Amino acid sequence: xxxxxxxxxxxxxxxxxxxxxxxxxxxxxxxxxxxxxxxxxxxxxxxxxxxxxxxxxxxxxxxxxxxxxxxxxxxxxxxxxxxxxxxxxxxxxxxxxxxxxxxxxxxxxxxxxxxxxxxxxxxxxxxxxxxxxxxxxxxxxxxxxxxxxxxxxxxxxxxxxxxxxxxxxxxxxxxxxxxxxxxxxxxxxxxxxxxxxxxxxxxxxxxxxxxxxxxxxxxxxxxxxxxxxxxxxxxxxxxxxxxxxxxxxxxxxxxxxxxxxxxxxxxxxxxxxxxxxxxxxxxxxxxxxxxxxxxxxxxxxxxxxxxxxxxxxxxxxxxxxxxxxxxxxxxxxxxxxxxxxxxxxxxxxxxxxxxxxxxxxxxxxxxxxxxxxxxxxxxxxxxxxxxxxxxxxxxxxxxxxxxxxxxxxxxxxxxxxxxxxxxxxxxxxxxxxxxxxxxxxxxxxxxxxxxxxxxxxxxxxxxxxxxxxxxxxxxxxxxxxxxxxxxxxxxxxxxxxxxxxx
Amino acid sequence: xxxxxxxxxxxxxxxxxxxxxxxxxxxxxxxxxxxxxxxxxxxxxxxxxxxxxxxxxxxxxxxxxxxxxxxxxxxxx
Numbered sequence: 001x002x003x004x005x006x007x008x009x010x011x012x013x014x015x016x017x018x019x020x021x022x023x024x025x026x027x028x029x030x031x032x033x034x035x036x037x038x039x040x041x042x043x044x045x046x047x048x049x050x051x052x053x054x055x056x057x058x059x060x061x062x063x064x065x066x067x068x069x070x071x072x073x074x075x076x077x078x079x080x081x082x083x084x085x086x087x088x089x090x091x092x093x094x095x096x097x098x099x100x101x102x103x104x105x106x107x108x109x110x111x112x113x114x115x116x117x118x119x120x121x122x123x124x125x126x127x128x129x130x131x132x133x134x135x136x137x138x139x140x141x142x143x144x145x146x147x148x149x150x151x152x153x154x155x156x157x158x159x160x161x162x163x164x165x166x167x168x169x170x171x172x173x174x175x176x177x178x179x180x181x182x183x184x185x186x187x188x189x190x191x192x193x194x195x196x197x198x199x200x201x202x203x204x205x206x207x208x209x210x211x212x213x214x215x216x217x218x219x220x221x222x223x224x225x226x227x228x229x230x231x232x233x234x235x236x237x238x239x240x241x242x243x244x245x246x247x248x249x250x251x252x253x254x255x256x257x258x259x260x261x262x263x264x265x266x267x268x269x270x271x272x273x274x275x276x277x278x279x280x281x282x283x284x285x286x287x288x289x290x291x292x293x294x295x296x297x298x299x300x301x302x303x304x305x306x307x308x309x310x311x312x313x314x315x316x317x318x319x320x321x322x323x324x325x326x327x328x329x330x331x332x333x334x335x336x337x338x339x340x341x342x343x344x345x346x347x348x349x350x351x352x353x354x355x356x357x358x359x360x361x362x363x364x365x366x367x368x369x370x371x372x373x374x375x376x377x378x379x380x381x382x383x384x385x386x387x388x389x390x391x392x393x394x395x396x397x398x399x400x401x402x403x404x405x406x407x408x409x410x411x412x413x414x415x416x417x418x419x420x421x422x423x424x425x426x427x428x429x430x431x432x433x434x435x436x437x438x439x440x441x442x443x444x445x446x447x448x449x450x451x452x453x454x455x456x457x458x459x460x461x462x463x464x465x466x467x468x469x470x471x472x473x474x475x476x477x478x479x480x481x482x483x484x485x486x487x488x489x490x491x492x493x494x495x496x497x498x499x500x501x502x
Numbered sequence: 503x504x505x506x507x508x509x510x511x512x513x514x515x516x517x518x519x520x521x522x523x524x525x526x527x528x529x530x531x532x533x534x535x536x537x538x539x540x541x542x543x544x545x546x547x548x549x550x551x552x553x554x555x556x557x558x559x560x561x562x563x564x565x566x567x568x569x570x571x572x573x574x575x576x577x578x579x
Contacts, residue, residue, distance in 0.1 A: 221537060225557045245541045248557045403538045432515050439517055476534050
């Protein structure tokens with residue numbers, strides 16, 4: 001019988017308890033320690049009066065305790081909701097309100113008081129060390145394994161429910177990529193970003209070691225460049241934006257990192273230029289471009305970017321659908337453009353989520369059934385070549401990707417318009433030559449007639465930092481007396497996008 | 503090649519703003535350049551002018567305006 005994800009990780013712990021599982025900047029924890037800690041957390045959870053299968057919010061940094069808490073929740077039959085410590089307080093309380101978790105496990109001190117009962121970092125550490133045995137597993141295939149919140153319109157995040165079966169489909173597919181044995185895998189993305197799942201479970205189910213580069217290292221270029229030469233990984237997983245930072249280090253190449261064999265990119269468009277730079281630096285490594293929304297479990301397409309593909313395609317393909325999954329164009333969206341038919345991509349298959357937690361209307365709007373399989377309308381435009389190779393061409397709506405983060409412009413607008421110093425504001429993406437959003441600008445009508453642009457920019461920045469994720473805050477503000485309107489009185493966002501990108 | 507023009511073109515592609523008329527604007531203070539933009543700027547300098555900036559010695563104050571970036575790029579070439 002095929003092992004589930006948890007069984008596979010535990011089997012390694014029993015056979016080779018001393019094998020390293022997680023390495024955070026040299027601080028190593030083994031599979032044996034991971035099993036003991038997660039078993040003990042699960043045992044603690046089962047004696048608490050928690051509603052069956054109710055999710056648990058894990059407020060987490062990129063630590064061993066965080067991963068042990070995730071596995072502990074699942075072993076006790078509860079899905080976990082990872083919320084990174086770098087999230088603003090509003091997001092944390094909003095997720096708490098929407099998800100109604102049974103418990104909060106905090107791997108770092110909570111920045112605000114929550115109304116949910118909380119296991120503090122000190123209590124968590126004591127629990128992890130108490131050696132209790134795990135309960136009998138109760139999580140079934142259709143039960144949620146994790147719930148990751150993405151950005152939502154009007155400031156309301158949406159919790160994507162990923163079941164054990166969804167995740168299993170993804171992990172099984174990743175196993176077909178022939179990862180090096182006991183691979184050391186880069187874990188850079190924060191756990192509230194589902195790109196982190198591409199490192200986490202493919203590595204741990206295969207006896208690999210997660211090499212964690214925490215945000216404290218990656219947020220500062222100088223620190224990163226100091227840490228990079230000491231990093232030894234066989235498998236790289238990150239956004240294209242992150243590896244671009246690494247390319248600033250001239251010693252980040254095959255001569256200095258001969259062990260680096262495979263590089264996986266997801267979370268935003270891999271540009272031709274970046275892929276070319278990578279193949280120049282690492283001529284013998286395999287570079288994979290992958291694509292997928294959080295709603296379909298991390299990634300559903302992949303393709304190796306070879307020299308031939310670079311030569312053939314100025315805009316790189318996102319790959320072929322994984323074997324158990326179908327991508328097709330939604331019929332009434334498909335349009336002939338030149339010699340191609342472009343339309344909105346829909347994904348159907350076993351890794352497609354059942355929907356958004358406690359949001360039936362939002363779920364019904366984008367999740368459907370397609371020939372008996374769960375399907376998701378991506379909002380992404382693409383076309384599919386005859387041999388099944390898929391290409392991404394942009395969004396159907398005002399959702400953008402900036403540095404790997406998914407941002408809904410309406411959500412940014414919502415916060416802009418709530419700011420007291422702004423009468424009316426609208427966020428406008430700026431695209432570079434590689435079709436990639438390079439910056440988010442904002443056109444703003446200030447509340448005050450008389451203002452100093454520099455001081456006002458600083459005031460708006462300070463205000464927005466308190467209410468929204470840093471990556472969503474526009475980098476530049478253009479002040480106007482009024483904004484152009486469409487015929488039905490809405491801000492003419494398309495006209496502004498054209499103006500910015502002219 | 504005109505380094506000044508190349509630098510200003512790179513900045514315009516990155517930020518959407520033509521700094522020809524405001525070469526002394528502080529790009530970090532105004533929030534025009536964040537750390538990701540800085541990466542793109544340095545990569546573009548690498549690609550287009552063959553300049554490798556020693557990131558470990560990167561001092562923001564030497565790169566904070568379009569004019570300073572152009573001067574720095576010229577000195578490194």
